[in-house]
Amino acid sequence: MTIRRRDLLAAGVGAGVLTACGSNTGRGGGGSGPELAQWYHQYGEPGTERAVRRYAAGFKKARVSVQWRPGNYDQQTAAALLTDSGPDVFEVNGPTLDQIRGGQVLDLTELVAKVKDDFNPAVLTPKTHDGRVYAIPQVIDMQMLYYRKSLLEDAGVEPPTTLDALVDAAHRLTGDKVKGLFLGNDGGAGVLGGTPLYAAGFRFVGDDGEVGFDDPAAARTLGKLHRLYADKSLLLGAPSDWADPSAFVQGLTAMQWTGLWALPRVREELGDDFGVLPFPRDGSQGRPSVPVGAYGAAVSARSRHKETAARYVQWLWVERTDYQEDFALSYGFHIPARISLAEKATALKDGPAADAVRFTTDHGYAQPLLWTPASQTAYQDALSRIIKDGAGPERELRAVVRKVSAELDRVKKTS
Amino acid sequence: MRRRGALWFWVFVGPFALGLALFTYVPLLWSVTLSFFDAHNTVTPTRFVGLDNYTAMLRDRAFVDSLRTFLVFTAFIVPVTYVFSLSLALMVNRLRTARAFFRSVFFLPAACSYVVAALIWKMSLFSGVRFGLANSVLGWFGGDPVAWLSTTDPPWYWLVIVTVRLWLQAGFYMILFLAGLQRIDPALYEAAAVDGARPGWTVLRHITLPQLRATSVAVVLLLVINAFQAFDEFYNLLSDARGYPPYARPPLVYLYYTALGQGQNLGLGSAGAVILALVIAVVTLGQARWLRLGRTDADG
Numbered sequence: 001m002t003i004r005r006r007d008l009l010a011a012g013v014g015a016g017v018l019t020a021c022g023s024n025t026g027r028g029g030g031g032s033g034p035e036l037a038q039w040y041h042q043y044g045e046p047g048t049e050r051a052v053r054r055y056a057a058g059f060k061k062a063r064v065s066v067q068w069r070p071g072n073y074d075q076q077t078a079a080a081l082l083t084d085s086g087p088d089v090f091e092v093n094g095p096t097l098d099q100i101r102g103g104q105v106l107d108l109t110e111l112v113a114k115v116k117d118d119f120n121p122a123v124l125t126p127k128t129h130d131g132r133v134y135a136i137p138q139v140i141d142m143q144m145l146y147y148r149k150s151l152l153e154d155a156g157v158e159p160p161t162t163l164d165a166l167v168d169a170a171h172r173l174t175g176d177k178v179k180g181l182f183l184g185n186d187g188g189a190g191v192l193g194g195t196p197l198y199a200a201g202f203r204f205v206g207d208d209g210e211v212g213f214d215d216p217a218a219a220r221t222l223g224k225l226h227r228l229y230a231d232k233s234l235l236l237g238a239p240s241d242w243a244d245p246s247a248f249v250q251g252l253t254a255m256q257w258t259g260l261w262a263l264p265r266v267r268e269e270l271g272d273d274f275g276v277l278p279f280p281r282d283g284s285q286g287r288p289s290v291p292v293g294a295y296g297a298a299v300s301a302r303s304r305h306k307e308t309a310a311r312y313v314q315w316l317w318v319e320r321t322d323y324q325e326d327f328a329l330s331y332g333f334h335i336p337a338r339i340s341l342a343e344k345a346t347a348l349k350d351g352p353a354a355d356a357v358r359f360t361t362d363h364g365y366a367q368p369l370l371w372t373p374a375s376q377t378a379y380q381d382a383l384s385r386i387i388k389d390g391a392g393p394e395r396e397l398r399a400v401v402r403k404v405s406a407e408l409d410r411v412k413k414t415s
Numbered sequence: 416m417r418r419r420g421a422l423w424f425w426v427f428v429g430p431f432a433l434g435l436a437l438f439t440y441v442p443l444l445w446s447v448t449l450s451f452f453d454a455h456n457t458v459t460p461t462r463f464v465g466l467d468n469y470t471a472m473l474r475d476r477a478f479v480d481s482l483r484t485f486l487v488f489t490a491f492i493v494p495v496t497y498v499f500s501l502s503l504a505l506m507v508n509r510l511r512t513a514r515a516f517f518r519s520v521f522f523l524p525a526a527c528s529y530v531v532a533a534l535i536w537k538m539s540l541f542s543g544v545r546f547g548l549a550n551s552v553l554g555w556f557g558g559d560p561v562a563w564l565s566t567t568d569p570p571w572y573w574l575v576i577v578t579v580r581l582w583l584q585a586g587f588y589m590i591l592f593l594a595g596l597q598r599i600d601p602a603l604y605e606a607a608a609v610d611g612a613r614p615g616w617t618v619l620r621h622i623t624l625p626q627l628r629a630t631s632v633a634v635v636l637l638l639v640i641n642a643f644q645a646f647d648e649f650y651n652l653l654s655d656a657r658g659y660p661p662y663a664r665p666p667l668v669y670l671y672y673t674a675l676g677q678g679q680n681l682g683l684g685s686a687g688a689v690i691l692a693l694v695i696a697v698v699t700l701g702q703a704r705w706l707r708l709g710r711t712d713a714d715g
Contacts, residue, residue, distance in 0.1 A: 074677050082458050096677055102456035177545070185543065185565055190657030236562030237543010241655055252544060373678040381477060381661035388567045388660075399476070 033062045034305040036312060039080075039090040040066065041073035041295070045261070045332035055323045059315055062308045064089075081105075081300055088303035089313055091295045092135055097369045097411055100129050106299040106306060109133045111314040118338050123294035126366045135296025136317040139327065139334035140342075142292045142360050143191070143259045145277040146245070146266060151178065151254040159275060163199065163224055163282035170233035173254040179235035182253040184242035187229050189384035191242045191257055192279075193291065193376075194367065196221050199278075201285030204371045209408060214401045219393035221282045222386050229387050248274075260356050261332045267352075276352045278359045292364040294337055335360060370411060378403040446685040454682035468686035478687055481666040482694065488665070489642040491573075492580060496638055497631075500585045504592035505623075518593065522586040529583060529647035536579045537564060537652050564652060572653065572663055579648050584641070588634050595630030599623065632706045639702060643695050646671075666691050 040052055049068050056064035067087065069076055074093060080086030081104045095105045109132045112119065116133075123137040145166075147159055155173050160166040170180030184191045194204050200221040203212035228234050235256075238247040245262035247253050249269040257279075266274055278288035297317045299309045316323060321341060328336040329347050335357060336342045348357050367376075382400045385391040445458070450468050452460035472478050507517050524532070540548045543562035550560040563571045603622050612618055624631075646667045653660055658676075659668055666687065674684020 075675050078456070078677060078679050079675065081456070094677070096456075096679070098455040098679060104456060184655065184657075185562075186655060186657075186660055187565055189660070190655055193657075235544075236565035237541075237547070239538055239542055239544065243656065373676060374673075374680065377477070377658065377672065377678070380658055384661050388565070 032060070034308050036062045036064045036088040036303075036305060036309055037086075038064050038066050038312075039069055039073075039077065039087040041091065041093075042068055042070040043332060048327075048331040051327060051331060055316055055320070055327075058320075058323075059312055061315075062305070062312060064312060081302065084302055084304075086300055086302060088305060088309040089297060089299055091138060092298045093293065093295055095127075095134055095296075095298055097129065097372060100134050100369075101411075104301050105134050106301055106303075106310060107132045107134060108136060108299065108310065108313065111310060112136055112318060115318060115338070118340050120335075120337055120339055120342070120360075122292050122360065122364045122366050123296075123337055126369055127294075127296050129369055135298040136313060137294040137296050137337035138317060138324070140292055140294050140337050140360060141259060141261065141334055142290050142356060142364060143195075143257060144290050144356060144359055145255055145257050145279065146248055146262070147255040147275055147277065148248070148251075148270070148273060149275055150273050155254075159277055160280050161277075161288075162280050163196070163221065163286075166280050167224060167227045167231070167233070170228055170255065171231045174231070174233045178251060179253045180233040180255060181228060182235040182238065182242065182247050182256040183228075184257070185237055186384065187234055187236060187387045188225060188257070189380050189387055192225070192383070193380065194365070194371075195279045195289050195291050196225060196282065198289035198365045199280065199286050200282040201287065203365070203368075204375075204404075205368045205408065209370065209412065211401050211404050211408065213397070216394060217283055217285070219397045221286075222383060222397065223393040224282065225383075225387050226390050226393075230390065260353075261334065263333050263353060263356070274352070276355050276359075278363045288359070288363045289365055290359045290363050292360055292366050294366075370408060372407050372411065375400075375404045375407045446688055449682050450685035450689050452682050454680070454685070456679045456681075458681060460682065464682070468682045469690065472683060472686045472690060477661065477664070478666065478669055478690075480661070481664045481669045482691075484663060485643065485645065485665045488576075488645065488663075489639060492577060492642050493635060493638045495577065496581060496584050496588060497634060499581060500588035500634070501592050501627075503585060503589040504596055505619075507589065508593060508596045518590070521589050524582050525584070525587040527583060529579075530651050532579050532583055533648040533651035536575055536648075541575045567662055570662070575652060576648060576663060579652070580645075583648075584638075588638070591630055591634055592627065595627045596623070599626045635706065636699075636702065639698070643698075 038052075038056060040049075043049070049066075052068075053066050056066050077087070077090055077092060078099075081099070092099075092105075099105055112133055116124070119137055120140060123140050124133065127133055127135040127137060151173060152159065152169070157169045157172055158165070160169045166181075173180035197204070197213050197218055200218060202215065202218050206212035235247060235253040238252060240246045242256065242258050243262075245256065245258050245266050248256035248258070248262075249266060263276075278290045281287050281289075297313050299306065299313055303309045321338065324336055324338060325341050325345070328334045328341070329345055333347075333353075335348065336345060342348065342357065347353060379400050382391075382396040386393050386396050449458065449460065451463060451465060453462040453464050453467075454460035503521055507514060507521065510517060541563040542548075542550070543560065543565060544550065545554060545560040547560075547563075549563065553559070553561065561571060563575050566572070599622070603626070604618065607618055607622055608614070612621065644667070645665045649663060649665050649668055650659070650671075653663060654668075659672060670684050670687045670691070672678060673687065674681050678684075
């Protein structure tokens with residue numbers, strides 16, 4: 001048989017189409033019934049992926065395929081929710097108010113009704129809109145200040161309890177080889193967010209639904225952060241960013257702001273030579289603060305098997321407390337979102353881990369649902385300019401207040 | 416027979432035309448439509464808002480800043496790359512031995528991905544800690560380490576952004592210039608030498624540059640378009656998990672966060688994209704007019 005060029009071309013096109021269709025969807029699992037796609041963002045800790053696949057395989061009413069998605073997870077899910085080929089069940093660092101308003105996620109209130117009070121209110125509230133719950137919190141994540149005890153002792157510095165003391169400590173701890181404080185390579189605008197405002201007694205959005213930081217004292221607090229930068233006390237341009245404790249354990253910095261998830265690694269490398277603190281208070285109205293957040297499990301409104309998907313979420317994140325405990329504490333280090341589980345966890349009973357739990361209960365704040373991404377961008381830009389450029393905090397904050405007011409009006413209007 | 420011809424025309428052109436329509440024109444028109452709607456988290460919006468998205472975008476300080484950023488960036492990177500790649504070409508062209516070797520060496524970075532290069536620049540060359548390459552060199556001369564990407568005064572981040580692009584692009588444009596240089600008739604140089612023109616600046620100014628006009632126009636156009644499309648190295652150098660700093664933020668990066676990030680304000684993002692497209696169209700038209708695009712060297 002002779003092969004003609006045209007046949008070859010046709011075969012090539014055919015093969016191209018076939019390859020385009022095939023993709024590794026990671027189907028698997030032991031159940032029968034409809035197929036559900038469940039998405040997770042990529043957790044850094046080894047073993048997490050195998051664990052969530054094991055949980056999924058345990059669900060008998062559907063075949064659940066887990067997709068482990070590296071990269072910009074928030075963007076990926078936001079785009080996928082616009083289409084029919086998105087996930088049925090997914091974890092979300094939200095959902096955002098506009099996702100709820102747009103009807104993109106299902107109302108899960110009934111699923112958690114029986115155990116609602118067992119969820120930590122700090123993380124359930126931001127998943128709740130008009131009394132309806134739109135995602136089930138999986139675990140609590142929080143961030144805090146890690147400090148190296150030996151370095152502070154050598155410099156004769158007490159662990160700081162006020163913002164002024166923190167600025168001063170960072171300055172005194174800065175030497176030739178070691179910087180005083182690491183707040184991320186951007187100088188802190190990204191990771192600190194509203195934490196300094198809350199530590200000065202303000203909030204993103206007040207109880208009246210208006211901007212909660214329209215006050216000269218708020219501007220003064222943010223202005224102090226510029227001192228850290230201007231004094232050259234901040235570590236900048238480190239090989240890994242704030243979420244990774246490398247800079248801290250390698251001795252590039254005496255203090256670092258990072259997450260609770262870093263605790264096992266810090267303890268492994270530094271032993272007892274470290275302590276943890278909340279973000280220190282500022283001003284007479286202030287009190288310490290730590291940000292808390294939670295990935296929640298949500299169900300896409302475009303799922304073809306809404307009931308099964310909701311049933312699965314309920315099974316995994318409400319009923320199977322053994323899995324929830326395993327997920328929170330066996331791989332990374334998180335506080336279980338269920339109060340009953342958090343109280344049982346021996347790993348959280350003493351030392352810095354117990355401090356972290358106490359900070360979360362006493363000083364934790366979560367970004368309110370009304371704080372939209374547009375507000376966040378405006379605020380974060382202003383904070384960056386205040387910290388790095390030494391821009392006038394009053395003027396910057398005034399512009400933010402205008403923008404946030406407009407956003408709050410927008411979301412109130414459409415409700 | 417003619418019908419057969421038409422059939423084959425469509426067999427070969429059809430897939431391409433279909434792809435172009437499906438992946439370019441439909442999204443383009445869709446995006447223009449979206450820009451007149453309140454499209455939060457949806458691509459099939461229902462609430463018509465007229466020009467609201469446009470006025471909001473033009474009043475947005477961040478967006479206007481980003482437009483300014485990329486005009487400044489273009490005004491800077493285009494002449495610098497032009498001069499640098501022309502110099503490389505002139506030097507390589509004069510070599511008698513190992514010309515192919517140097518041509519390949521200078522061209523090689525063009526094969527490197529923007530993302531990879533940006534990460535190398537960020538994490539090893541211009542890392543902010545004292546053992547980054549640039550800071551090690553500074554250290555030999557007793558300088559303090561500089562946080563290259565985090566310092567806004569002076570804006571060292573531009574040094575990182577410009578050098579990475581220069582390294583990636585210069586070799587490619589050098590090849591274009593080399594091709595142009597090799598097309599120049601050697602008799603012109605001989606005639607100039609006979610007439611007493613000194614080698615060096617005079618010859619470059621009066622013979623080489625005018626003879627390279629067609630190449631130069633092409634190079635400048637390509638450079639401007641490339642600068643307009645800046646995204647990869649900016650995003651990979653400066654973004655982190657919490658977003659992007661308010662400086663050195665090109666419009667595409669800003670729109671990426673507005674429309675595709677958690678913001679998901681697709682109407683506002685589309686309005687920004689249309690404004691950006693208009694700016695690019697105006698600049699390109701002006702440039703084409705100014706450079707007298709399409710005329711040959713003979714029209715000079």
